[in-house]
Amino acid sequence: MSVESKKTREACCSKLKLFLASLAFVYFAKAFGGAYMKSSITQIERRFDIPSSLIGVIDGSFEMGNLLVIAFVSYFGAKLHRPRLIGIGCLIMSFGSFLIALPHFFQGPYIYETSLSHSKDVNSTETILPCLSNHTMTDADGTPDLKAKSACEKAAGSSMWIYVFLGNMLRGIGETPIMPLGVSYLDDFSREENTPFYLACIHTVGILGPMFGFMLGSFLAKIYVDIGFVDLDSITINHKDSRWVGAWWLGFIVTGTVILLSSIPFWFLPKSLPKQGQEQSQAKSTELAIVQEQENFLPEENQDHEEKEKPVTFQELAKDFIPSLKRLFSNSIFSLMILTYLVAVNGFIGMITFKPKFLEQIYGQSASKAIFLIGILNLPAVALGIITGGFVLKRFKLGIVGAARVSITASLGSFCMLAIQFFIHCENADVAGLTVSYQGAPQVSYNQQTLLSQCNTGCSCSMKHWDPVCAYNGMTYASPCLAGCQTSTGTGRETVFHNCTCIGQMMSPGMNMSAVLGQCPRKSDCDRTFKFYMALSVVGSFISACGGTPGYIVLLRSIQQDLKSLALGMQTLIVRTLGGIPPPIYFGALIDRTCLKWGTKQCGGRGACRLYDADAFRMTFMGLITGFYFLANMLWGGLYFKIVKRQKKLALRNQAKENGQEGNAAVNGHANISIAKNTEDTDRESTI
Numbered sequence: 001m002s003v004e005s006k007k008t009r010e011a012c013c014s015k016l017k018l019f020l021a022s023l024a025f026v027y028f029a030k031a032f033g034g035a036y037m038k039s040s041i042t043q044i045e046r047r048f049d050i051p052s053s054l055i056g057v058i059d060g061s062f063e064m065g066n067l068l069v070i071a072f073v074s075y076f077g078a079k080l081h082r083p084r085l086i087g088i089g090c091l092i093m094s095f096g097s098f099l100i101a102l103p104h105f106f107q108g109p110y111i112y113e114t115s116l117s118h119s120k121d122v123n124s125t126e127t128i129l130p131c132l133s134n135h136t137m138t139d140a141d142g143t144p145d146l147k148a149k150s151a152c153e154k155a156a157g158s159s160m161w162i163y164v165f166l167g168n169m170l171r172g173i174g175e176t177p178i179m180p181l182g183v184s185y186l187d188d189f190s191r192e193e194n195t196p197f198y199l200a201c202i203h204t205v206g207i208l209g210p211m212f213g214f215m216l217g218s219f220l221a222k223i224y225v226d227i228g229f230v231d232l233d234s235i236t237i238n239h240k241d242s243r244w245v246g247a248w249w250l251g252f253i254v255t256g257t258v259i260l261l262s263s264i265p266f267w268f269l270p271k272s273l274p275k276q277g278q279e280q281s282q283a284k285s286t287e288l289a290i291v292q293e294q295e296n297f298l299p300e301e302n303q304d305h306e307e308k309e310k311p312v313t314f315q316e317l318a319k320d321f322i323p324s325l326k327r328l329f330s331n332s333i334f335s336l337m338i339l340t341y342l343v344a345v346n347g348f349i350g351m352i353t354f355k356p357k358f359l360e361q362i363y364g365q366s367a368s369k370a371i372f373l374i375g376i377l378n379l380p381a382v383a384l385g386i387i388t389g390g391f392v393l394k395r396f397k398l399g400i401v402g403a404a405r406v407s408i409t410a411s412l413g414s415f416c417m418l419a420i421q422f423f424i425h426c427e428n429a430d431v432a433g434l435t436v437s438y439q440g441a442p443q444v445s446y447n448q449q450t451l452l453s454q455c456n457t458g459c460s461c462s463m464k465h466w467d468p469v470c471a472y473n474g475m476t477y478a479s480p481c482l483a484g485c486q487t488s489t490g491t492g493r494e495t496v497f498h499n500c501t502c503i504g505q506m507m508s509p510g511m512n513m514s515a516v517l518g519q520c521p522r523k524s525d526c527d528r529t530f531k532f533y534m535a536l537s538v539v540g541s542f543i544s545a546c547g548g549t550p551g552y553i554v555l556l557r558s559i560q561q562d563l564k565s566l567a568l569g570m571q572t573l574i575v576r577t578l579g580g581i582p583p584p585i586y587f588g589a590l591i592d593r594t595c596l597k598w599g600t601k602q603c604g605g606r607g608a609c610r611l612y613d614a615d616a617f618r619m620t621f622m623g624l625i626t627g628f629y630f631l632a633n634m635l636w637g638g639l640y641f642k643i644v645k646r647q648k649k650l651a652l653r654n655q656a657k658e659n660g661q662e663g664n665a666a667v668n669g670h671a672n673i674s675i676a677k678n679t680e681d682t683d684r685e686s687t688i
Contacts, residue, residue: 015273016189019083020198022265023182024205026090029262030175031209032216033097033255035379037062037168039217039371042357043248047110047225048161049599049607052354052591056584059353061165063580065096065172070573073176075321075566082181083269089174090263096170097256103160104249109226111602112243114236115467115480130480130488130497131459167252174259180568187556187564189273195556200390200549207383214375216254221246221368236493240366241518242610243466243599324566333558333642334567338574340635341551344411345579347628350587350621357591358621361612363426363530364522377534378541385410385545393550400557403550404643408636410547415629417540422622424533426526428614429519431468431476432483434596435613438505440475444613446596455502456484464600466610469515471503476520478597483515493517554643590620 037059045055077085115130186202187195224232225245237244329335359370392398392406428435428444433451437443443450448463461481469480477483477500484501497515504513559567592609594616599607 015269018265019269019273020186020202022083022262022269023086023178023186024202026086026178026182026259026262026266027202027206028209029090029255029259030093030178031206032213033093033171033209033252033259034062034175035210035213035375036217036251036255037100037171037213038352039214039221039356039375040248040251041353042360042367043221043225043246044161044164046243046608047245047248048164049601050161051606051608052357052588053585054161054588056353056586056588058161058165058168059584060581061169062172062175063576065169065174066176066576066580067172067573069173070176070180070569070576073180073569075324075569077177077181077565077569081271082177082185083266083271085177085181087263087266089177090259090266092174093171094174094256094260094263096167096172096174097252097259099167099170100164101249101252101256102167103163104225107160109230110245112237112245113465113467113600114243115465130483130485131456131461176572179572180565183552183556183568184565196390196393196549196553199552200387200393203390203548204383204387207379207386211375211379211383213255214371214379216251218368218372218375220248220251221366221371223247223250225249233492236495236517238493238518239368241468242360244367246368324563325570328559328563328567328570331559333639333646334555336635336639336642337555337558338571340632340639341571341575342579343628343635344632345575346583347625347632349580350583350628351625353584354587354591354621358617359530362614362618363533364429364526365530373534377538381538381542382545385542386548388542389546389549392546393553398550399647400554401643401647403553403557404640406550407547407554408633408640410543410545410550411629411633411636414540414544414547415626415633417536417543418622418626418629421533421536421540422618422626424529424536425614425618426522426529429476429522429611430474431478431519431597431611432502433478434611436475438502444596444615446613448597451478451482453502453505455505456482459484464598466597466599468517468519469497470518470520471500471515472512473503474520475503477502477515480515485515558643587621587624590624591617594620 041055041059044050044058045052073085183199186198190198222239223246224230224235225247227247239246355374356367356370359365359373360367365373389406389410393403396402398406428442430436430440432438433445433453435442435444437450438453438455451463452461459481461479463478463482465479467479468476469483469485470476471483480488480497480500483497483503485497486499486501488495488497490496495517498513500513500515503515555567555571556564591612594613595609595611596613597609597611599610601607
């Protein structure tokens with residue numbers, strides 16, 4: 001018997017550890033795919049020539065997929081085979097990732113706007129005359145023929161972003177069962193004191209996913225989108241250019257494969273396990289827990305088991321759904337915590353979606369470097385913060401009040417870091433006619449007419465095209481034509497433009513009036529400012545993450561046992577619906593309002609934004625995030641007082657019960673003494 005119980009204990013522990021390892025890996029895989037999607041936002045936006053508001057809709061489609069099934073998966077999934085449902089979800093996520101990559105194989109090669117596009121032969125030494133060659137470009141500014149435009153859009157695959165939208169939605173559907181079913185399964189069969197540590201381990205392994213996702217995104221952002229299909233020597237832009245598109249599609253094939261592999265272990269795990277720590281006990285409750293995994297047991301136990309585990313119909317399950325929801329939301333702590341999460345997630349999702357673009361536009365970093373820095377600096381800080389939060393809970397054995405204190409302290413600390421970041425920034429890049437005048441005076445203009453000046457009026461330049469050149473005076477011009485350049489030498493990326501009349505307006509006679517392809521780098525003091533910003537950002541990420549695991553524990557410990565899966569599911573449903581879908585859309589729409597120079601699509605019309613007003617972008621972006629975190633802190637304060645008040649009530653109730661039991665024991669004791677005395681008297685009488 002002891003040998004059998006030992007084998008049972010070892011089997012249970014091995015299965016629980018297998019589930020823990022499998023759940024940690026699937027957390028890594030889903031985070032890997034999700035982070036790569038975030039890191040590819042800029043590349044997808046440029047590839048399909050769409051505004052930030054539309055890329056926000058595409059990004060929000062993940063939460064739309066969650067919305068479709070989360071309530072049913074959380075409630076009904078808890079009564080079904082949870083590990084297998086997680087495995088099915090992984091398969092759907094994998095398919096969604098492959099679907100996102102599909103448009104690359106249907107579209108033609110990426111064509112970016114450039115004044116050198118007419119020169120196909122890169123070995124040609126023919127001198128280009130930018131100012132004179134653009135006399136006919138004003139004709140292209142008009143509205144093209146509708147039939148021609150339709151044919152062009154079909155050939156260019158301008159609507160292929162729909163595949164990305166649908167694939168990301170499938171990713172959201174597939175990810176649905178992982179969190180509510182995985183966490184509830186683990187919490188059901190592990191020791192209560194081990195749950196915080198296990199959750200911290202899972203989230204720590206999971207945070208490696210975003211690290212690898214952002215690093216993969218950074219690496220692929222430097223590789224040209226059509227690598228292997230075009231001659232890279234013919235490309236006149238580099239990865240620092242706002243028109244550059246990296247090999248975004250390749251990453252979705254990699255992430256889809258990893259997610260597919262993560263699904264395998266869940267097909268070999270049981271529906272339920274014995275409670276950890278109760279395997280050696282001979283109590284009836286333990287026997288009932290073990291008997292759930294046995295096929296042969298006593299008839300009377302079999303009858304009770306059938307009543308409990310008998311498959312129920314959909315109607316029977318649905319009948320209890322509404323009452324369960326009412327019970328759940330009558331819990332004021334749960335409802336207030338959902339609201340707090342909702343506000344905080346609005347700020348977080350908006351921040352993580354557009355942070356690479358923020359670093360690119362405010363601090364002049366390339367998209368690949370911005371993604372790399374987030375992955376190599378911010379995410380390790382988040383991982384360390386999560387494990388620190390879990391360690392603090394386990395080390396000091398904090399209850400719900402202690403966990404709430406840790407969470408609110410972390411929330412306040414991260415808000416302070418954000419408030420400081422709001423005031424740190426670099427100046428606008430010097431772009432003639434947009435952020436400065438052609439004479440060098442500071443100005444911000446959203447009117448494209450300011451791109452024209454006396455120095456380029458004779459060139460008949462297009463104001464829609466964006467092909468920036470950097471002059472030796474440190475100023476960027478929107479195109480060689482708008483710089484008034486008369487001649488050029490060299491080919492491809494090595495092209496140099498000479499005799500630029502607009503450059504002469506800012507320079508003394510006899511100075512270099514040449515320009516090279518690409519935007520000018522930012523001033524040297526911007527690098528120091530950027531390092532200070534990143535240091536604050538990393539510290540803020542660590543402090544914020546310290547409250548992650550305690551926040552989860554507050555949520556888990558404030559709800560009833562039978563409502564745990566439903567509560568986690570509803571939290572995911574509400575937070576992702578209202579905190580995941582809208583933020584990328586309205587953040588993107590507000591960011592679009594700060595655009596100074598829009599790109600032009602291959603078939604005409606407005607494309608992706610090439611240049612933003614840095615100050616307006618910063619105030620919009622950081623202002624929204626800081627505002628959300630301020631409101632979240634206010635809500636955390638109210639939540640903390642409610643938790644303390646409830647715990648005091650529970651303590652008083654328990655004390656009253658103990659006092660009542662002591663009183664009953666005393667009464668029973670007096671009664672027993674009286675009975676004993678009466679018995680003694682009776683015995684004496686009978687003896688006499």
